[in-house]
Structures are given as C-alpha cells and as structure tokens.
Amino acid sequence: MSVDTAAIEAVNQAFYTAIENADLDRMTEIWAEETGAEQVGCVHPGWPIVTGRAEVLRSWALIMANTPYIQFVLTDVNVMVHGDVAVLTCEENILTAGDEGDSSFAAGKVVASNTFVKTPEGWRLWLHHGSPVLQTEDDEDGEEGVS
Template identity: 80%
Template sequence: MSVDTAAVETANQEFYSAIEEADLDRMTDIWAHDTEDLRVSCVHPGWPMLSGRGEVLRSWALIMANTPYIQFVLTDVNVAVFGDVAVLTCAENILTAGDEGDSSFAAGKVVASNTFVKTSEGWRLWMHHGSPVLHGDDDDDQEEPG
C-alpha cells in the first residue's frame, strides 16, 4: 500500500467517524475549500446534488442534528490515486436508530464514491456520492446484469 493510499483511507475513515460522532467541526476540516476551479459537491441518497462548501456543510449539520445514532461498517473499500486526486469506493453498511427511538434500529446499505484532492493540509474530500442499495424479498433469485 502506498503512502498516499494509506493517507486517503485515513481521511476517509475520519469522514465516517465525524458522521458517527456528529462532529461538525471535524466534518468542516475534512472537506476541501471551494476555489475558482474546484467546488465541492455531495449527493446524499435520495437528495439532489449539493454544490459548494457552504451548502454541503449545511446538509451535514442538518443530518447530524436529526440522527440520534449512526454507525458505519465499510466493506469493499478500493482506492485509486491519480496524482493529486484519489477516488475511494466502498459499501457503507449502516446501522441507525429506528423510528421507535432507542429501542429499535434500522439497517441499510449504501454504495459510495468519495473523491479526495491533495491540498497543502493533506487529502481533503472533494466529492461524496452515496446511492442506496435496494433489496427485495427475491434478491437471491435475480440474475446478475450482463
């Protein structure tokens, strides 16, 4: 594993830890700053694309304020580094507090692409795109696309 690959994986883990701990200050540090050539963007599952650091960070503040508990177990993590840009794909296996509060939990799965840019402060998140994985009762009977 290269130094850059390890650093991207560390930055990615910081991103998910910030969500789990509802730490908006930490989340703010993780995202890149908008420049003339670079605007951060984020697609939460079921949301329209958010563009610009302010809009993206407001969305995380809203999510954190309305999520009493969330835990991520990341699987299928793959990293590709291309100079000062890195793409990390993974499956987010998510456990959250259910509608009944502390006495119930809900589980779900999202596939995510996280694109990082190397800055003078280190690797910073440039784009996050999460897409839900839908499961039906007959998933085992479905054929693979192809």
C-alpha cells in the same frame, strides 16, 4: 499499500467517524476549501446534488442534528490515485435508530464514491456520492435464492 492510499483511507475513515460522532468541526476540516469556480459537491442518497462548501456543510449539520444514532461498517474499499486526485469507492453498511426511537434499529446499504484532492494540508474530500442499494426480501432473510 502506498503511503497515499493509507492517508486517503485514514481521511475517509475520519469522514465516517465525524458523521457517527456528529462532529461538525471535524467534518469541516475534512472537506476541501474551494478555489474559484471549483466547488465541492455532495449527493446524499435520495437528495439532489448539493454544491458549494457552505451548503455541503449545512447539509451535514442538518443530517447530524436529525440522526440520533448511526454507525458505518465499510466494506469493499477500493482506492484509485491519479496524481493529486483520488477516488475511494466502498459499501457503507449502515445501522441507525429506527422509527421507534432508541428501542429499535434499521439497517441499510449505500454504495459510495468519495473523491479526494491533495492539498498542502493533506488529502481533503472534494465530492461524496452515496447511492442506496435496494434490499430484496432474500437479502433481509439472509437466504439468497430461497423464497
């Protein structure tokens, strides 16, 4: 693993930890600053694209304020680096508080592409794109191919 790959994976993990801890200050540090017409962007599952650093951070503040519990287990992490840009893809295996509040949990899976840009301060998140993975009855039962 290259030094850049390790640094990118560390920032990526910090991103998910910030979500889990509802740490908007840390989230603000992770996202890149904008320069000129180059805006950061974020696609939350089921949402239209959010563009602009202020709007992206506002969207995370709303999610954090309305999510009593969330935990991510990342799998299938893959990093591709090309100069000062890197793309990390992964599966987000998510556990959240269910509709019944603290007494129930819901699970889901999202595939994500996180694009990072190298800055003087280190690697920063430029674009997050999450897409839900539809679960079938077979997935929920844990017995693929059995009906």
